[in-house]
Amino acid sequence: MTEFRFSHRTIAVAIAGFALVYLLGAYHLPGFVAVDVPVQPATLPRGLGYLLLGLAAMLFFQRAEQAEDETATDATATEQPAEPDEVGLGRLRDTRLELAVFLVAACLYVALFAVAGFVLATAAYIASTAWYLGYPRHLVTVLTSVTIPLAAYIGMSEGLGVALPNGPLPF
Structure with a gap:
């Protein structure tokens, strides 16, 4: 390399x-x-x-x-020589499969966007990718995956007047 x-x-x-x-x-x-x-x-x-x-x-x-x-x-x-058992980005050894996993996750996010709404779909995407990548602090992951989409939704809908899908949420 x-x-x-x-x-x-x-x-x-x-x-x-x-x-x-x-x-x-x-x-x-x-x-x-x-x-x-x-x-x-x-x-x-x-x-x-x-x-x-x-x-x-x-x-x-x-x-x-x-x-x-x-x-x-x-x-x-x-x-230093790399160990052959060293895991790459997430949980799989083959980087092509890693990219395929993230491509499938992005497609699921797009598919759930209109049905579940912006906040729930984005929170699920952030939490699931953080879990897949092995981030150990689950409370921080949950707080981040809920706070960021909620703040973005409020900023876009109230501040800029952009209508984002709300899904089952009442706002």
């Missing part, structure tokens, strides 16, 4: 270039003036572009010692 040989600054410049092109495209999106809407369609792409540009700047100005320490630990980790 070959190592990644670009410096973090080179990657940051490439990401910043992509972010600038993305922002240029986001500023060319037409405004929606036919109906009074609280948020214009170009707001989210512009915010994502600025976020990506900020993250690229943070990566560019990251201290070189941190990046060298990370590559040094990676180099020592790659020098």
Whole structure:
């Protein structure tokens, strides 16, 4: 397996270039003036572009010692031979099967989205993938998998006025 040989600054410049092109495209999106809407369609792409540009700047100005320490630990980790019994990402040894499991999980999420609603489908997806990946703190998993979709649902429906499927939930 070959190592990644670009410096973090080179990657940051490439990401910043992509972010600038993305922002240029986001500023060319037409405004929606036919109906009074609280948020214009170009707001989210512009915010994502600025976020990506900020993250690229943070990566560019990251201290070189941190990046060298990370590559040094990676180099020592790659020098040791990998155990043949070492398990990969989740619970299966074959990475193709791992990808198939996540593809099936994403398809189930899409299938349950309209029936179970945004909150329940997203909570089930987050909790099941965290369990499958072996995250040991189940209380944190449950709290996270319920809080994040609920906050996103309230923010989207109340804040932005976007109708998401509610499923059997009364709100």
